[in-house]
Amino acid sequence: MMNSLVILVSGRGSNLQALIDARLPVRAITIISNRPGAPALDVAKRNGLETRVIDQRSYPDRKAFDAALMETVSAYAPDLVVLAGFMHLLEENFVQCYAGRLMNVHPSLLPAFPGLHPHRRALLEGVKIHGCTVHFVTPRMDHGPIIVQAAVAVMPDDTEDSLAVRVLREEHRIYPQAVRWFMEGRLRLSDNHVSVTHAVPDDTALYSPGFCK
Ligand code: GAR
16 A cells, blocks of 8 residues: 655645545645645645645746755655646656656646636537546646546536536546545556556446446
8 A cells, every 4th residue: 555645735725625535545645835825725734634835936936946846745755746726837857756656637628628717718619528637747737648537518508617616526526536546556557548457337427437457
C-alpha cells in the first residue's frame, strides 16, 4: 500500500473535501496552497490535516515559485501529488520530477475545453454531453494521459452554474476513485495510455473505464 499524499489547492476545496471523505488508504495527507486565503485551507484544518502555504505573490517569477514548491513538496516524499483546483501551470521541471504520480481534475471532457470557463465554452459550442476528467499531468495545461472521465447530459435550459453543479458532483466521484486506484497500484501508464486493472463494470452508460483486465 502506498501511503503519502500531497494535495495542492488554490480555492474552494470541494474536491479536497471529497478526497478526505473517501477515507483513502493513506498514512499522511498534506495540503499545500499557493494562496494564503484559500478556503481549501479551512477545509483541511477542519479535518485536522497539516497545511502549508507558499504564497505565489512573494516570488519574482514562475520558476522561483515552482522551485520553492518543489522543495516543500519533496520534503514530504509523497507517493502521489494531487492537484485539486490548483490554479497554476506547473513548470516542466516539477512535472518531470513527478511524472506518472501527479494527477489533476478538470471540469470538461478533455481534450475539449482545457483552461478557464469550460462550462461557458461547452454551452457556447452547444455540446450535448459534457463532463470531467482525471488525468496524469504533463507540462501542457489540462493535458495528459486520461485516467477516468465521467459525462453528464447537457440540458436545453442549462446555465453555466447548473452545469457546473452536475459536473462537480461527478468530479467528487471520480477523483477519489482515481486516487484510490493509484494507491492500490492498479493504474498502468504506458505509451501515454492509462489502464486500470480489475476495474469493475459500471452500468451507468456514460462512465468509463468500464472493464479492462
Ligand atoms: C474544480 O471544478 C476543478 O475541476 C477545477 O477547479 C475547481 C476547483 O474546485 N480545476 C480546473 O479547472 C483545473 N484546470 P474545488 O476547489 O472546489 O475543488
